[in-house]
Amino acid sequence: MAADIAFYVGLAREADGPLVELAIGNGRVAIPVARATGRPVIGVDLSPAMLAQARTNAAEQGVQLDLREGDLRELTLEEPAALVYCPFRSLQHLPTWADRRSVFERVAASLRPGGRFAWNALAFDHHVAARFDGTRRSEPVPHTTRFAVGDNRIDIVLDGGETSSSWWATKNEWLGLIDVAGLELEALYGGFAREPFTEDSREYVFVTRRPGR
Numbered sequence: 650m651a652a653d654i655a656f657y658v659g660l661a662r663e664a665d666g667p668l669v670e671l672a673i674g675n676g677r678v679a680i681p682v683a684r685a686t687g688r689p690v691i692g693v694d695l696s697p698a699m700l701a702q703a704r705t706n707a708a709e710q711g712v713q714l715d716l717r718e719g720d721l722r723e724l725t726l727e728e729p730a731a732l733v734y735c736p737f738r739s740l741q742h743l744p745t746w747a748d749r750r751s752v753f754e755r756v757a758a759s760l761r762p763g764g765r766f767a768w769n770a771l772a773f774d775h776h777v778a779a780r781f782d783g784t785r786r787s788e789p790v791p792h793t794t795r796f797a798v799g800d801n802r803i804d805i806v807l808d809g810g811e812t813s814s815s816w817w818a819t820k821n822e823w824l825g826l827i828d829v830a831g832l833e834l835e836a837l838y839g840g841f842a843r844e845p846f847t848e849d850s851r852e853y854v855f856v857t858r859r860p861g862r
Contacts, residue, residue, distance in 0.1 A: 657767065661688075668732050694719075765857065835857055
């Protein structure tokens with residue numbers, strides 16, 4: 650995925666204050682954000698290996714990232730953020746609604762009044778799941794895709810047996826999380842060009858805001 654970078658860069662340019670990326674990974678989005686804004690990005694990730702990659706990549710690109718190992722469900726910031734964002738469908742790696750609720754509540758508490766929280770997630774298609782369940786692909790690494798529809802789960806099973814799982818959520822589930830966290834929906838797009846979300850959209854792109862100024 651590359652189309653998301655310009656979208657998150659645009660939000661960061663509009664933010665007057667600290668920038669935070671959740672599940673920063675190797676810095677794929679944070680590095681362009683830091684370069685475009687001239688400001689450091691606070692990056693949180695549970696994986697030391699991914700943080701090490703982000704540190705190396707940022708140094709090679711000459712940008713500053715404030716990298717922190719931590720659980721998104723326990724997010725704590727010293728200064729309220731103007732923008733918190735979570736790209737690449739990373740919130741789908743949280744297995745339960747309670748896990749996501751914890752993240753949303755911590756994010757809401759970490760935003761300054763008027764601050765934004767943005768993320769994207771897969772709009773799941775059961776027809777696609779039925780068609781591709783059990784299929785094997787060689788790119789980017791050899792793997793088999795499994796869909797556990799009853800658990801709302803997608804498993805990417807590598808040939809060596811390692812499994813990466815993600816759990817999808819419906820639009821109403823995302824809206825419920827926004828509500829319980831005390832955030833306000835600013836926009837729901839069907840893609841990173843800010844096109845309207847329709848029944849044919851396959852991506853949720855949410856922008857929310859903490860009330861106040």
